[in-house]
Amino acid sequence: MLEISNLVVRYGSILALRGISLEVNEGEIVGVIGPNGAGKSTMLMASAAAIPVAEGDIRFEGKSVVGERPEVVVERGISLVPEGRHIFHTLNVGENLDLGATVRKDSAGVEEDKQRVFDLFPILKEYLNTPAGKLSGGEQQMLAIGRALLARPRLLMLDEPSLGLAPIVIDRVFETLEELRDNGVTILLVEQHAERTLELADRVYVIRTGNIEIAGTPDELAANPEFERAFLGFV
Ligand SMILES: Nc1ncnc2c1ncn2[C@@H]1O[C@H](COP(=O)(O)OP(=O)(O)O)[C@@H](O)[C@H]1O
Ligand SMILES: [Mg+2]
Numbered sequence: 020m021l022e023i024s025n026l027v028v029r030y031g032s033i034l035a036l037r038g039i040s041l042e043v044n045e046g047e048i049v050g051v052i053g054p055n056g057a058g059k060s061t062m063l064m065a066s067a068a069a070i071p072v073a074e075g076d077i078r079f080e081g082k083s084v085v086g087e088r089p090e091v092v093v094e095r096g097i098s099l100v101p102e103g104r105h106i107f108h109t110l111n112v113g114e115n116l117d118l119g120a121t122v123r124k125d126s127a128g129v130e131e132d133k134q135r136v137f138d139l140f141p142i143l144k145e146y147l148n149t150p151a152g153k154l155s156g157g158e159q160q161m162l163a164i165g166r167a168l169l170a171r172p173r174l175l176m177l178d179e180p181s182l183g184l185a186p187i188v189i190d191r192v193f194e195t196l197e198e199l200r201d202n203g204v205t206i207l208l209v210e211q212h213a214e215r216t217l218e219l220a221d222r223v224y225v226i227r228t229g230n231i232e233i234a235g236t237p238d239e240l241a242a243n244p245e246f247e248r249a250f251l252g253f254v
Contacts, residue, residue: 020045020080020205021066021097021174027074028061035061037229038075043174048196048206050220052213058229059209060102063176066207067099068092079174094122098172102179104163108152112143115151115162119169129169136165139195157188164195168204175199176207181215193219217241225249 021043028036036058043049051059064070066077068087077084084092098119107115116136120129137144140161146154151162160180167175177196181189193215200206210216217223217237224234225246232249233240240246 021207022078023062023066023075024078025075026062026065026072026077028058028065028070029073035229036065039226039229039231040075041224041231041234043205043207045173045205046200046203047221048200048208048219050216050223051207051209051226052211052216052223053226055211056228057226059226060178062226063099063101063178063207063209066176067097069099090122093170093172096171096173098167098170098175100160100163100167100175100177100180102182104159106151106154106159106162106166109150111146111148111150112154112162113147116143116166116169119166122170128171132169132171136168139168139198140165157184157191160184160188160192161195164192168199172204174205174207176209178209179211180208181210181212189215 023039023041025038025040026036027038039062051062053059061070065072066084068084068089072085079095079097116133123129142158143162143165146158151159154162164180180192184192196206196208196219208216208220217240220237222234222236223240225232227249233243233246235243
């Protein structure tokens with residue numbers, strides 16, 4: 020579904036991604052773990068066409084997203100829940116959710132999807148008219164995921180959704196990802212939280228200083244002595 024090949028991204032003279040290749044098959048949860056500064060957010064932002072690519076390609080359902088406008092990529096079926104959530108604190112919960120649906124033309128479908136988001140996160144319905152800044156970190160993460168779902172993505176990308184959340188809230192977020200996968204949403208999850216990602220994901224890539232170091236199923240990684248070395252470096 021998503022195929023990243025030999026992707027190079029630079030910020031001026033900083034080489035953030037040094038030619039990474041990665042694929043996500045339809046129906047999978049793919050995890051990408053790695054320390055701070057490894058290039059995880061850069062990879063997701065490039066896949067959302069939010070930053071320019073220096074070399075290589077990113078193909079979604081067979082067609083490149085490189086050079087596309089970000090909103091076109093959303094229309095094509097990729098949604099990103101960005102690092103730090105990027106909720107609008109002064110807008111209320113309902114208004115924040117509506118922002119996720121700006122690329123949609125099927126208002127009946129949007130209402131249906133909103134209902135699904137409320138089934139997933141009932142607290143958002145309760146707080147519909149509350150300024151989003153008043154929500155807890157976990158509730159804001161749910162709002163950020165709900166907003167992304169309102170674009171009806173086929174591929175949902177999440178950048179460190181567990182960051183700053185209490186363990187019990189992280190459980191809820193990870194359970195939600197499993198539910199979404201079971202409902203046909205393919206997921207690319209970036210995390211520093213390696214252990215939980217290994218529990219959840221179908222396949223995992225380890226990224227460090229702009230390179231993919233190791234990849235495999237969680238079982239394959241557990242059996243790989245190289246993984247232990249890479250893994251111990253940042254857990
Ligand atoms: N806007 C930016 N300008 C310059 N360098 C950046 C910028 N964003 C990220 N970087 C650098 O690119 C590298 C990868 O960053 P990032 O993708 O944010 O890593 P991660 O998400 O894994 O923590 C790091 O060296 C970081 O300092
Ligand atoms: Mg990051």
